[in-house]
Amino acid sequence: MPETTIRRLESVRTVTPRERVPAIIWLIAGGIFAMVTSEFMAAGLLPSIADGVGVSIGAAALLISGFAAGQVVGPWLLGMPLSRFGPRVVLAGLLVAFAAAQVIGVISPWTVMLSMRVVSGALMSAYFAIALGTATRLVPGAAQPRATATIFAGVTIGTALGLPLATFAGQAVTWQWAFHIDTIAVLAAAAAIIIFVPSIVGTPTLPVRQMLRPLANRRLWLTLATAGLSIGGTLLGFAFFPTILERVTGVEPTLVPWLLALYGAASVLGNWAVGRLTSRGPARVLAIGLVVLAAGLLAFWAAPTSLPVVILAMIAIGVSGVSLNSAHAARTIAAAGQHPAIMSMLPTVVTGGILLGTSLGSVVVDSGLGLLAPLWIGVLFVLAALLTLIPDALDKRGATVLDQAANPAPTPCPVA
Numbered sequence: 001m002p003e004t005t006i007r008r009l010e011s012v013r014t015v016t017p018r019e020r021v022p023a024i025i026w027l028i029a030g031g032i033f034a035m036v037t038s039e040f041m042a043a044g045l046l047p048s049i050a051d052g053v054g055v056s057i058g059a060a061a062l063l064i065s066g067f068a069a070g071q072v073v074g075p076w077l078l079g080m081p082l083s084r085f086g087p088r089v090v091l092a093g094l095l096v097a098f099a100a101a102q103v104i105g106v107i108s109p110w111t112v113m114l115s116m117r118v119v120s121g122a123l124m125s126a127y128f129a130i131a132l133g134t135a136t137r138l139v140p141g142a143a144q145p146r147a148t149a150t151i152f153a154g155v156t157i158g159t160a161l162g163l164p165l166a167t168f169a170g171q172a173v174t175w176q177w178a179f180h181i182d183t184i185a186v187l188a189a190a191a192a193i194i195i196f197v198p199s200i201v202g203t204p205t206l207p208v209r210q211m212l213r214p215l216a217n218r219r220l221w222l223t224l225a226t227a228g229l230s231i232g233g234t235l236l237g238f239a240f241f242p243t244i245l246e247r248v249t250g251v252e253p254t255l256v257p258w259l260l261a262l263y264g265a266a267s268v269l270g271n272w273a274v275g276r277l278t279s280r281g282p283a284r285v286l287a288i289g290l291v292v293l294a295a296g297l298l299a300f301w302a303a304p305t306s307l308p309v310v311i312l313a314m315i316a317i318g319v320s321g322v323s324l325n326s327a328h329a330a331r332t333i334a335a336a337g338q339h340p341a342i343m344s345m346l347p348t349v350v351t352g353g354i355l356l357g358t359s360l361g362s363v364v365v366d367s368g369l370g371l372l373a374p375l376w377i378g379v380l381f382v383l384a385a386l387l388t389l390i391p392d393a394l395d396k397r398g399a400t401v402l403d404q405a406a407n408p409a410p411t412p413c414p415v416a
Contacts, residue, residue: 021139021150024197028131029154031095031189035124036158037165038102038182039067042117044165048175053110063117065359070121071351078122079129079347087134088197094127095190099183106179121351128155128347132329137200144333145282149275149326155350156271156322157264168257220336224345226388227328228353230290233381234321235357236364236374237297241314244371248304259314266318273319275326282331283392286324290389293320294382301375325350357381 042049042063050060082090098120105116131151139147169178245251245259270289277285296316303309329346361374 021146025135025139025147025150026153027189027192027196028091028134029151031091031186031193032124032128032131032151032154033158034182034185034189035095035098035120035127036155037185038120038179039064039124040159041165041169041178041182042067045169045175045178052175053113055110062114065355066114066117067121067124068351068355070118070123071125072348072355074122074125075129075345075347078126082126083130083133086199086201087130088193088199090130091127091134091197092190092193094123094130095186095193098123098127099186099190102179102183102186106176125347125351128350132346134200136333138198145278145326145330146275148329148333149271149278152325152329153268153271153275155325156267159267159322217336220332220345222388222391223328223332223335224349226286226385227325227332227346227349228356229381229385229388230286230293230324230328231322231350231353232357232360233297233378233385234293234317235354236361236378236381237300237317238321238357240361240365240371240374244300244304245310248371249307249310250305251307259311262311263314263318266315267321267323270319270321270323271326274323278327278330282327282334283389285327286331287386287389289320289324289327290382290386292316293324294379294386296320297375297378297382301372301379304372304375 046060046063049063050056053060078094082094101116101119101123105113105120108116128151131154132148135147135151136144169175169181173181241260241263242256245256246253251259274285274289293316296313299309299316300313303313328349332346357378360377364373364377365371
């Protein structure tokens with residue numbers, strides 16, 4: 001084994017909570033950022049895509065739901081089988097495959113384009129699952145919550161910036177070139193992973209029954225319910241932020257991307273804060289974050305015509321909301337461990353929450369309840385998520401176990 005690889009691994013293994021997360025974790029998160037940006041760029045470029053391929057905006061929206069459908073199955077069809085191989089080559093390979101699928105889709109007829117979006121979604125969620133598992137193996141002990149927060153930063157930043165970036169790109173270049181630029185970023189992330197990420201072996205192959213055994217953990221399903229409800233509640237409103245800002249708040253269309261960027265900055269800040277605070281107990285962090293999220297959604301719904309209130313509400317939703325993902329991950333790992341099945345469940349739940357929130361939001365608005373209805377319904381989702389934390393407060397032993405995410409047993413990280 002090369003001496004440089006030994007030094008890299010030793011530097012990773014000695015991380016403490018007060019030290020910075022190794023740069024290689026950020027490189028892995030960069031791949032997620034590039035792929036998630038592609039996902040939300042499609043939402044911002046729907047009118048241009050619809051005109052370009054000759055379909056309705058409603059049909060073009062299938063690119064979003066198709067991507068999400070691929071994400072739901074990706075961790076199980078690709079993530080778990082590929083987890084037995086060394087993550088460096090697998091992660092880079094998934095990025096290259098994503099880039100190829102994206103290019104093929106952009107230059108192909110509509111049906112092929114839609115198919116490639118499903119494939120891209122599966123590749124992205126498989127990458128996400130393996131990236132989470134790799135981060136928890138490379139960064140042991142009390143620093144793990146910050147490592148998972150870094151991986152989720154790719155999701156948070158991509159989610160927050162994908163829409164405004166697409167808006168800017170739609171004004172500057174064609175929608176095809178917007179995706180091509182993102183493809184370049186995906187390939188750059190693949191090259192960085194091959195060059196800088198150390199070579200470690202994959203996780204051991206286990207019988208199917210043993211791989212699925214952690215799914216029988218009741219506490220696991222409770223933690224996953226918390227994540228799905230909070231993410232779904234957040235995305236219920238987020239999908240309609242641009243429309244509400246223009247039609248209800250009265251913001252000029254040219255200013256909407258800047259307000260969305262402010263939301264994105266709040267999300268980045270929230271992700272950083274949650275990653276640092278989660279080591280003190282993910283359940284406590286989630287309780288506080290969900291209260292802030294509910295307050296932000298409620299304020300946005302109650303005073304949508306007041307720009308100052310709307311700005312403060314968007315900041316509150318940004319610093320909580322999707323930013324709580326790393327706390328969800330830490331709580332889930334503490335409840336059921338770092339098993340490949342668990343690493344596959346996390347992306348599935350995150351994606352399921354996104355799919356539930358965006359799909360239900362469209363149904364609610366079209367049902368006649370109004371453009372603001374997703375906001376107050378999102379509050380109900382968040383309140384339900386808070387209820388799932390009650391067993392942690394009542395069961396002292398369960399709370400102790402869950403809050404030990406700050407000090408999980410380190411997983412050996414043998415070199416290939």
